[in-house]
Amino acid sequence: MNSIQIPLLIPVTFLFASLLTPLAGLLGRSWAHLVSLAGAVFVFFLSLKGLGAALTEGPLRYHVSGWLPPMGIEFVLDPLAGFLEVIITGMTVLVLIYARKSVEIENPDKAVPFYTLTMLLMTGLSGMVITGDLFNLYVFLEISALAGYALLAIGGKRAPFSAFRYLTLGTLGAGFYLMGLVFLFMTTGTLNMADMSRMLPLVNGSFTVTTGLILIILGAGLKMGLFPLHTWLPEAYTNASSAATSLIAPVGTKVAAYILIRMLIISGFPPLIELLTWVAAVGIIAASILAIAQSDIKRMLAYSSVANIGYIALGITLANPLAFIGAMLHILNHALMKAVLFFAAGGIFNKMGTRDIFQLRGLPKKMPFTAGAMLIAVFSMVGIPPTGGFFSKIYLIFGAIEAGTWFFVAVILISTLLNFVYFFRVIQTSFFKPYETAGTPDDDVKYESMEMDEMSPGMLVPTLIISVVIILVGLFNGAIVDKVIIPGHPWFSG
Amino acid sequence: MLELIEGYYAYFFLILLFLIGLYGMMIKRNLMKKIFGMSIVQSSVILFWITSAFKEKATVTVLDPGIGLENPDLYLNPLPHTLMLTAIVVAVVTLGVSFALIIAIYRNYGTLDEPRLLERTR
Numbered sequence: 018m019n020s021i022q023i024p025l026l027i028p029v030t031f032l033f034a035s036l037l038t039p040l041a042g043l044l045g046r047s048w049a050h051l052v053s054l055a056g057a058v059f060v061f062f063l064s065l066k067g068l069g070a071a072l073t074e075g076p077l078r079y080h081v082s083g084w085l086p087p088m089g090i091e092f093v094l095d096p097l098a099g100f101l102e103v104i105i106t107g108m109t110v111l112v113l114i115y116a117r118k119s120v121e122i123e124n125p126d127k128a129v130p131f132y133t134l135t136m137l138l139m140t141g142l143s144g145m146v147i148t149g150d151l152f153n154l155y156v157f158l159e160i161s162a163l164a165g166y167a168l169l170a171i172g173g174k175r176a177p178f179s180a181f182r183y184l185t186l187g188t189l190g191a192g193f194y195l196m197g198l199v200f201l202f203m204t205t206g207t208l209n210m211a212d213m214s215r216m217l218p219l220v221n222g223s224f225t226v227t228t229g230l231i232l233i234i235l236g237a238g239l240k241m242g243l244f245p246l247h248t249w250l251p252e253a254y255t256n257a258s259s260a261a262t263s264l265i266a267p268v269g270t271k272v273a274a275y276i277l278i279r280m281l282i283i284s285g286f287p288p289l290i291e292l293l294t295w296v297a298a299v300g301i302i303a304a305s306i307l308a309i310a311q312s313d314i315k316r317m318l319a320y321s322s323v324a325n326i327g328y329i330a331l332g333i334t335l336a337n338p339l340a341f342i343g344a345m346l347h348i349l350n351h352a353l354m355k356a357v358l359f360f361a362a363g364g365i366f367n368k369m370g371t372r373d374i375f376q377l378r379g380l381p382k383k384m385p386f387t388a389g390a391m392l393i394a395v396f397s398m399v400g401i402p403p404t405g406g407f408f409s410k411i412y413l414i415f416g417a418i419e420a421g422t423w424f425f426v427a428v429i430l431i432s433t434l435l436n437f438v439y440f441f442r443v444i445q446t447s448f449f450k451p452y453e454t455a456g457t458p459d460d461d462v463k464y465e466s467m468e469m470d471e472m473s474p475g476m477l478v479p480t481l482i483i484s485v486v487i488i489l490v491g492l493f494n495g496a497i498v499d500k501v502i503i504p505g506h507p508w509f510s511g
Numbered sequence: 512m513l514e515l516i517e518g519y520y521a522y523f524f525l526i527l528l529f530l531i532g533l534y535g536m537m538i539k540r541n542l543m544k545k546i547f548g549m550s551i552v553q554s555s556v557i558l559f560w561i562t563s564a565f566k567e568k569a570t571v572t573v574l575d576p577g578i579g580l581e582n583p584d585l586y587l588n589p590l591p592h593t594l595m596l597t598a599i600v601v602a603v604v605t606l607g608v609s610f611a612l613i614i615a616i617y618r619n620y621g622t623l624d625e626p627r628l629l630e631r632t633r
């Protein structure tokens with residue numbers, strides 16, 4: 018196969034899988050699962066191959082129907098896009114393995130729509146990452162968003178309402194993006210990203226361009242759940258089914274963050290992003306404090322997502338190489354950690370019947386492997402050395418030091434302590450409470466009678482795979498940074 | 512100042528329309544009215560694009576024997592119009608999804624009033 022076609026094949030394979038999945042669903046639920054899984058695995062290998070080709074031969078460009086770039090739509094797979102693509106498709110494969118059993122338990126009659134919508138969501142997300150055209154980006158953005166609303170509406174009784182609130186804010190975000198784009202289009206007369214980045218310096222400082230950029234950044238901020246605009250996120254994540262949450266939480270907001278990166282690279286990091294750095298810093302602290310206030314584990318994880326999006330935004334907007342490496346590494350790490358934690362939360366809800374973190378007593382006794390995987394993810398979240406989370410935080414801190422902004426160093430350190438507080442509550446109740454004498458007699462009887470009842474292998478295996486990957490990312494982070502992130506870096510690759 | 516208003520009044524009206532839609536989405540309590548607001552926001556953005564393509568004394572981008580090919584300035588830029596066709600489709604689909612969600616909400620809770628919904632979802 019010619020590697021030049023990979024950029025087109027990635028979204029198109031997902032699109033075809035989304036059409037085939039409901040047809041396969043007529044034969045049975047397991048067929049629908051098989052088709053969607055096969056599509057995701059195929060795209061995962063395509064993106065690995067594409068990333069490899071992009072690293073050795075330079076960016077892969079595909080011109081749709083042969084129209085050359087400033088006029089036609091082009092799909093570009095450069096190392097940055099390839100890196101994101103590998104993360105999101107790899108996550109999809111693992112989530113689909115997990116989803117088979119999880120959907121069977123939670124919403125068996127919605128299984129076929131679930132797989133179809135997953136494929137449609139991935140069409141949008143992978144297209145957003147790979148496209149080189151700003152209007153095309155909007156179309157993919159709406160494809161992924163519409164699939165996402167429907168996906169998050171599958172769940173409990175409350176899910177449609179929280180999905181509706183996400184829909185209004187998400188549509189507003191897309192509206193802001195499109196409104197901002199018209200300002201840029203009026204000034205430069207082009208929609209191609211590469212062309213736009215050549216044009217914008219010529220009109221730098223123009224009021225129209227600044228307005229457009231602010232609107233686009235606002236739209237991206239709404240989509241990624243950046244702190245003051247995050248209100249849709251905790252509700253939507255909490256009420257959706259665990260499979261849907263564990264797909265959208267690691268993948269969806271990261272791709273929105275990628276739009277922010279792309280826009281900032283195109284516009285050459287305008288000075289107004291300093292404001293965004295402050296917003297991100299406030300968001301990190303505020304969302305961490307809000308996470309401490311939660312007792313529902315999924316809601317706590319959702320607030321923690323908001324805080325971690327803050328880290329990514331902080332790393333991007335500090336606008337220096339080290340912070341950028343930190344942000345990219347954190348995109349990878351956070352996707353892995355959140356997937357494990359949401360997988361574990363789903364398994365715990367199925368087996369122990371609760372999402373209250375104060376009821377998790379005896380978790381290691383009942384579900385030892387889940388508890389172990391969760392422990393690794395929590396260590397990574399807090400930033401304890403052999404795990405991946407430590408290295409992304411250290412890069413972020415070095416980046417803040419290089420920028421000479423000691424305040425942000427303090428923000429990262431304080432938020433690490435806050436992370437420790439809200440995750441340690443989970444560890445404390447589940448691991449150490451049995452050895453305290455505080456439990457009521459009733460509770461003690463329940464604990465004594467608890468037997469090992471691990472979640473089913475189909476759900477456990479992806480959880481364990483990711484938790485091993487978290488440690489591997491930590492051990493080999495040097496290789497990832499040298500080989501993948503630095504070549505994708507705007508200051509090095511131009 | 513007067514020149515600014517005279518030259519760009521269409522944009523000012525469209526920004527106003529955008530803000531009216533935003534007001535509807537944020538302040539109105541009924542979910543149906545929120546959808547109206549959302550639709551207004553989308554329409555204002557679409558009209559903004561169309562207005563940006565406007566040129567005085569120019570005509571549609573179809574070859575007119577009377578005008579010929581010598582002066583392309585006499586034709587409009589067709590790109591915003593074609594792009595907005597896509598955006599209109601997106602807007603219609605968004606409406607469809609939001610109505611589906613509204614039906615699901617009404618079936619589950621029997622109301623579309625936001626404060627009451629927040630009370631019942633607690």
